[in-house]
Amino acid sequence: MLGAGHGRDALHFAREGFTVHATDLSATGLEQLRDAARAQGVDQQVTIATHDVRDPILLPDMSLDAVFAHMLLCMALSTKEIHALVGEVRRVLRPGGHFVYTVRHTGDAHYGAGTAHGDDIYEHGGFAVHFFRC
Template structure:
């Protein structure tokens, strides 16, 4: 089992043991993304690492058509059940973000993820994923993501794994510095970089908003 697969199994077990661990309300960056995507006239959204679906459901309730991607088929089944009548605008895909995204070129208006890029992904894997996100985004499309950064209290704590990654409490986090944000923004315009805090630690994150350059 690879490090990423071990982390996937760890997250799946955590979700199974705590099915409401994040609650039913959208996250703060999810609410921001809903408002931005609607204002910009987006109709289709790809959410990477949908998890328990709290932001997925917010996108659906706003009238958006959503493709929710996660490695855990059980989590996706739970989102489908929770979507109710909005499920007609929901597609779920069980996939590994280390592989090419299973969508056509320029097929979505927006891409969103909340802490997905902090998984146990190496910098080359993150660069490949960023290139895939640009590929599936239409020219002018939006990419909103959040990441824990090097100012987070857990950065440098626990077991150092190299490449900006640390293991703490069984979870591996790839902490971002500003250079990595800029590196992954190739082919896009950085519209916004906003620091915020979340949770009881608290976790310290950046909310990054990019617009894909065209054509």
């Protein structure tokens, strides 16, 4: 799981019986995830690692059945960085694996609001969002 944050989605998948390798840039969020996994009795199904998605994924080729990323691709990543990340996801997925992700798009009501940074990235309230073209 890319961009696991404090673990809401990771914990859901673990409770459903999946083995979860959760990564995030925030060590604090991952500590919260680890504590919650222990409290919910799913700590054996969850591993965590601090990771910047602009760097290569530190897993072997074809080592995962699925990768999940909720709104991570909407972060202030350039299109080039997103392409590199998707290439890394492709590398670590086994044949027939799935990449499940959610994104904001140019049809979203907030598209165009705030300060434009180019590459369909807009900053509003101190938070930059990359919007995808429909």
